[in-house]
Amino acid sequence: MRIAEIFHSIQGEGQFTDMPSVFVRTSGCNLRCWFCDTPYTSWEPEGPQMPWQVVLDKTLSFDCKHVVVTGGEPFLPRDIVPLTKALAEQHRFVTIETAGTVHRPVHADLMSISPKLGNSTPDAARGGRWRSRHESLRQNLPVVARLIAEFPYQLKFVVDQPDDVAEVEAYLHLLPAVEAKNVWLMPQATTRDQLATQTTWLEPTARRLGFQFSSRKHIELFDNVRGK
Numbered sequence: 001m002r003i004a005e006i007f008h009s010i011q012g013e014g015q016f017t018d019m020p021s022v023f024v025r026t027s028g029c030n031l032r033c034w035f036c037d038t039p040y041t042s043w044e045p046e047g048p049q050m051p052w053q054v055v056l057d058k059t060l061s062f063d064c065k066h067v068v069v070t071g072g073e074p075f076l077p078r079d080i081v082p083l084t085k086a087l088a089e090q091h092r093f094v095t096i097e098t099a100g101t102v103h104r105p106v107h108a109d110l111m112s113i114s115p116k117l118g119n120s121t122p123d124a125a126r127g128g129r130w131r132s133r134h135e136s137l138r139q140n141l142p143v144v145a146r147l148i149a150e151f152p153y154q155l156k157f158v159v160d161q162p163d164d165v166a167e168v169e170a171y172l173h174l175l176p177a178v179e180a181k182n183v184w185l186m187p188q189a190t191t192r193d194q195l196a197t198q199t200t201w202l203e204p205t206a207r208r209l210g211f212q213f214s215s216r217k218h219i220e221l222f223d224n225v226r227g228k
């Protein structure tokens with residue numbers, strides 16, 4: 001599997017915000033969100049190929065119970081299956097962060113799914129051939145429905161504009177099994193200033209609708225510096 005980085009930090013988003021965690025970041029993605037905050041795993045993927053056993057050893061070298069397998073899209077490499085099962089055998093708590101477009105028979109203690117809204121599609125100038133591919137792949141309801149049936153889950157939506165909230169509500173109507181308490185609205189932001197501006201209106205909106213609000217702690221603390 002191609003690995004962009006393995007590092008120790010704190011979880012910045014969702015229900016385990018502030019939890020010390022080891023991040024295993026796979027490289028490669030089937031989508032091309034214009035706002036991708038890890039372009040070194042999508043637009044310009046980096047990192048060496050590694051046997052999953054080497055990834056496991058590097059991950060276990062951190063004395064840390066929580067492991068976040070993220071990307072890129074971590075469901076693309078087949079080796080996510082033996083890797084997550086081996087992590088569970090070593091009593092690690094495994095969160096998988098995915099856009100929910102691919103399914104594999106993994107182990108996960110939390111499936112953190114971030115379905116991509118229309119606001120994610122790159123424009124023609126940036127996206128080129130990726131624009132239509134992204135648009136056709138970015139949502140896969142059968143996969144998301146299967147993931148939320150099989151695993152403890154949270155759904156995280158990256159919200160850029162107030163109109164995006166109506167799109168979230170329309171999407172959730174198609175997944176009646178989803179509980180509002182498991183839905184997190186999160187600002188689209190790559191800098192502290194953007195995050196602060198977006199939070200002023202999105203946090204009360206999320207509360208009013210019965211959803212959760214998630215900041216992006218790693219941006220608050222590190223301003224989106226890679227590897228932190």
Ligand code: SF4
Nearest residue numbers: 029031033036042072
């Ligand atoms: S799905 Fe995630 S990793 Fe892939 S392009 Fe979008 S934000 Fe980046």
